[in-house]
Amino acid sequence: MKNLLFLAMLCVMGASYAQILSLSGNYEGMNLFVSNPIKSDGYGYCIDKVLVNGNILPASIQTEHFEIDLRLFQLKKGDEVFVELEHGEGCTPSFVNPEVLLPFSTFEITAISATSEGKITWSTKNESGKLAFDVEQYKWNRWVAAAEVLGKGQKTTNSYSIDIIPTSGENTIRVSQTDNTGIKRSSKSITFTSKSKSLTLSPVKVKTAVYFKAEQVATKTKYEVYDAFGNLLKKGYADHIDCSDLLSGIYLVNFDNKTEKIIKY
Numbered sequence: 001m002k003n004l005l006f007l008a009m010l011c012v013m014g015a016s017y018a019q020i021l022s023l024s025g026n027y028e029g030m031n032l033f034v035s036n037p038i039k040s041d042g043y044g045y046c047i048d049k050v051l052v053n054g055n056i057l058p059a060s061i062q063t064e065h066f067e068i069d070l071r072l073f074q075l076k077k078g079d080e081v082f083v084e085l086e087h088g089e090g091c092t093p094s095f096v097n098p099e100v101l102l103p104f105s106t107f108e109i110t111a112i113s114a115t116s117e118g119k120i121t122w123s124t125k126n127e128s129g130k131l132a133f134d135v136e137q138y139k140w141n142r143w144v145a146a147a148e149v150l151g152k153g154q155k156t157t158n159s160y161s162i163d164i165i166p167t168s169g170e171n172t173i174r175v176s177q178t179d180n181t182g183i184k185r186s187s188k189s190i191t192f193t194s195k196s197k198s199l200t201l202s203p204v205k206v207k208t209a210v211y212f213k214a215e216q217v218a219t220k221t222k223y224e225v226y227d228a229f230g231n232l233l234k235k236g237y238a239d240h241i242d243c244s245d246l247l248s249g250i251y252l253v254n255f256d257n258k259t260e261k262i263i264k265y
Helices: 002-016
Strands: 019-026 032-035 047-052 065-068 080-087 108-114 119-125 132-139 142-150 158-163 170-178 184-186 190-193 200-202 209-214 221-226 232-238 240-242 249-255 258-264
Touching: 108 170, 108 190, 119 170, 142 158, 142 170, 200 258, 232 240
Parallel strands: none
Antiparallel strands: 019 080, 032 065, 047 080, 108 119, 119 158, 132 142, 132 170, 170 184, 170 190, 200 209, 209 240, 221 232, 221 249, 249 258
């Protein structure tokens, strides 16, 4: 009886030293690679067991680097994957290429439209994972992020709709995604004309603040303030900009669909 109790205690103590490193994502057709250092006591390798969705990896893991062949688990593209590395204390294994479980941007736009009020609507197909969509406006001589929507990630039709703040006059917008490769994929651009009134900025020579107005009425707009060296100093959404903390000099202000110069004194 004493021997049985002693063995049970050893099992519990051994379990208490087990550590788990996990990774989750979706199967995208590629395998994982693992770095497996020597145990702290110098005997054997760090990882004792590898589980994929709760199933033991049927392969040798007693080597410095090894591959987790996800094909062994009859996974289909897009299937959820949860990998666990059970290892001892005093050593830390790592996933060499964890990004392979992240989705790739594969969406196809089937329809995209916009109203004069700035409601953007689009539909997609062939998404391979839940990646964010960026709705972008072309203004200030570049594409600027206007809104973000999490993708649904379905192969079948996905529908989206979101409101943005349009500039006065003609607006050009598109929908984009950037996946783990860092490459941006964008839809074709479309244009629409908003009913927003053109804004003005005053005063040009400023001491404390500049104000945005449409037909003499204070109006909020998205804005950016840059110094003469191209450094972004301020950005926001308001009907005025506090300039009291700016040093004397020349600044460029992006607002509405315009860029104008102000002088702080």
